[in-house]
Ligand SMILES: [Zn+2]
């Protein structure tokens with residue numbers, strides 16, 4: 001793969017491993033190296049919400065990075081020794097405005113290279129779970145999308161994270177798609193303009209039925225107009241999608257005149 005600008009180091013800051021819901025760590029790192037990346041960030045899912053519901057959810061999914069991050073850190077160090085790519089010890093944290101204290105304490109204690117923050121839940125349910133949102137009224141859909149952007153702005157304002165992941169995740173759910181407004185985008189762009197937190201261009205569903213980047217073109221253009229840069233995040237869970245997603249992101253950045261930003265230097 002040839003980067004759009006060969007002078008610039010290309011980092012993919014958002015890749016999963018078997019320490020959450022991705023393929024084996026070594027396979028992900030090898031794939032990042034053969035994709036020609038200069039750096040790859042292993043950002044496994046992590047949730048530290050104290051409720052019993054959240055605990056049950058972590059147990060059910062096996063999302064245990066809050067308990068296994070030290071073991072993964074050793075594994076990353078081992079892999080690093082042989083890998084032809086820089087590997088970052090990162091995390092994709094679930095965000096909720098009510099749990100900023102727990103998140104801050106965890107991040108201070110653990111000292112990851114950087115943290116990616118995500119709003120995944122609405123109405124207590126993961127946005128990806130289309131069935132939950134299917135039978136709601138248009139008014140309810142509109143209110144949920146409003147709530148999503150409210151939480152996203154709070155995430156950006158909290159400055160807990162270096163990166164804000166997939167900053168219009170609601171678009172991935174067909175029942176919630178199309179309710180985002182110019183006003184939402186302006187508020188999100190305002191928040192990024194005043195924050196140290198950088199939005200991500202995310203290719204997690206680029207090659208699937210959804211076929212779009214996050215954020216959608218209109219929000220990307222709003223960010224570009226404000227001079228807000230983005231980080232590259234393929235959100236890959238399998239090794240073979242890293243290279244094509246990076247290539248697609250590079251093309252999109254060039255086309256929209258967006259600057260790619262580095263973190264954790
Ligand atoms: Zn995510």
Ligand SMILES: [Zn+2]
Pocket residue numbers: 014016092235
């Ligand atoms: Zn992810």
